[in-house]
Amino acid sequence: MAGVATLLAALPAVPLGLWLALRGGGGAWGRMLLYAGMALPPVVVGLFLYLLLSRSGPLGFLGLLYTPYAMVLAEAILAFPLIAAFVLSGARARVEEVRLLVRSLGGTEAQVFPTLFWESRRTLAAALAAGFGGAISEVGAATLVGGDIRHHTRVLTTAIVVETRKGELEAALALGMVLMGIALLVTGLLVILERE
Amino acid sequence: MRPVLWAKGLFHRHGTFCLEVEDLKVYPGEILAVLGPSGSGKTTLLRLLAGLFQPERGRVEGGRAAYLPQAPPLLRRSVLENAAFGLRLQGVAKREAWERARRLLARVGLAEKARQPAHLLSGGEAVRLALARTLLVEPEILLLDEPTASLDPANVAQVEALLAEAALEGRAVILATHDLFQAKRLAKRVVFLYLGQVVEEGEAKAFFQNPKDPRTQAFLQGRLLP
Numbered sequence: 151m152a153g154v155a156t157l158l159a160a161l162p163a164v165p166l167g168l169w170l171a172l173r174g175g176g177g178a179w180g181r182m183l184l185y186a187g188m189a190l191p192p193v194v195v196g197l198f199l200y201l202l203l204s205r206s207g208p209l210g211f212l213g214l215l216y217t218p219y220a221m222v223l224a225e226a227i228l229a230f231p232l233i234a235a236f237v238l239s240g241a242r243a244r245v246e247e248v249r250l251l252v253r254s255l256g257g258t259e260a261q262v263f264p265t266l267f268w269e270s271r272r273t274l275a276a277a278l279a280a281g282f283g284g285a286i287s288e289v290g291a292a293t294l295v296g297g298d299i300r301h302h303t304r305v306l307t308t309a310i311v312v313e314t315r316k317g318e319l320e321a322a323l324a325l326g327m328v329l330m331g332i333a334l335l336v337t338g339l340l341v342i343l344e345r346e
Numbered sequence: 347m348r349p350v351l352w353a354k355g356l357f358h359r360h361g362t363f364c365l366e367v368e369d370l371k372v373y374p375g376e377i378l379a380v381l382g383p384s385g386s387g388k389t390t391l392l393r394l395l396a397g398l399f400q401p402e403r404g405r406v407e408g409g410r411a412a413y414l415p416q417a418p419p420l421l422r423r424s425v426l427e428n429a430a431f432g433l434r435l436q437g438v439a440k441r442e443a444w445e446r447a448r449r450l451l452a453r454v455g456l457a458e459k460a461r462q463p464a465h466l467l468s469g470g471e472a473v474r475l476a477l478a479r480t481l482l483v484e485p486e487i488l489l490l491d492e493p494t495a496s497l498d499p500a501n502v503a504q505v506e507a508l509l510a511e512a513a514l515e516g517r518a519v520i521l522a523t524h525d526l527f528q529a530k531r532l533a534k535r536v537v538f539l540y541l542g543q544v545v546e547e548g549e550a551k552a553f554f555q556n557p558k559d560p561r562t563q564a565f566l567q568g569r570l571l572p
Binding site: 247248250251252253254255256257261265268269271272 | 397
């Protein structure tokens with residue numbers, strides 16, 4: 151679920167980060183908004199999404215509340231600013247030399263974008279890792295919009311909360327280890343990608 | 347002979363710095379050295395001529411130009427991919443671009459290193475790679491910003507040989523340099539810039555033997571200019 155949310159968030163976040171880098175960083179306000187997004191409280195995101203998706207909300211007709219789709223959406227919203235900000239930060243460091251290189255060889259401004267994308271691929275791996283980390287460790291929004299329904303919308307993080315509350319600390323710890331293992335595995339894969 | 351590049355009434359402002367060039371023509375097959383102390387506007391002039399900056403007034407007419415910055419950026423790719431990059435930008439198919447890049451890498455002595463990551467090259471090798479990449483796009487005008495500033499004598503000789511070869515092939519080479527000996531060795535004509543103005547321009551021999559402007563004389567004698 152966190153992987154899907156990360157990819158979903160990356161689709162608009164990566165181009166946005168690159169575009170802002172090409173536009174001189176998006177200005178102080180743009181960057182401030184993006185960085186503020188990195189500190190979005192998950193519960194608040196969950197609450198807004200809940201209001202949107204609840205039966206009386208504007209998107210209630212979609213019937214997404216208490217489904218895995220709503221949880222993916224919440225996690226994607228949380229991962230989006232993380233990925234965009236990481237990409238922006240990495241691409242900003244390279245944009246001038248990439249632009250100079252492309253233009254000095256007779257290339258067009260439109261050719262700067264794909265070159266910058268490829269040259270920022272190491273940052274992309276870090277950005278995806280950050281986004282995935284934000285998504286997989288999320289509890290508040292997932293509980294609010296997923297409802298923590300057993301065999302339906304219960305995820306590892308919410309299951310850890312439930313087991314701890316029940317006093318089943320061994321089960322909670324085991325789930326915690328599984329969560330850590332998944333996080334390590336995915337970030338490990340991204341580190342390998344980064345090195346490549 | 348028709349000039350391959352003609353700058354007319356150029357004026358460019360960058361902060362408090364202004365660059366003005368009334369009339370500058372460059373012909374095919376000639377090497378023009380742009381001399382001047384630091385901050386005189388050599389880089390700005392080259393970038394204007396390359397079309398990387400838009401002048402506030404005036405215009406640059408000419409053929410296809412390629413510019414080699416003082417610290418040429420290398421992509422995080424192999425030496426071969428770096429060399430072929432300009433061709434790929436032009437839409438040349440990968441196989442053909444790589445083939446042509448391989449041939450030029452052999453000419454600049456980097457054939458053995460074609461597959462290794464470009465960031466592992468030494469400073470001299472990196473400049474030769476960047477020069478190869480620039481030459482591969484077959485520009486009519488080659489603009490180089492102090493390409494040998496940080497190189498050892500052997501690498502300087504190799505780069506100079508490549509520039510002389512490029513001129514023999516009919517390319518116009520515009521070379522910004524601090525190295526007076528290099529300008530003497532390579533250039534047919536010289537432009538001397540000072541505080542954004544062309545102070546003196548002429549045939550290299552006359553320029554070095556009989557500089558007319560007192561600022562040029564001071565520069566050639568190694569005296570600090572005010």
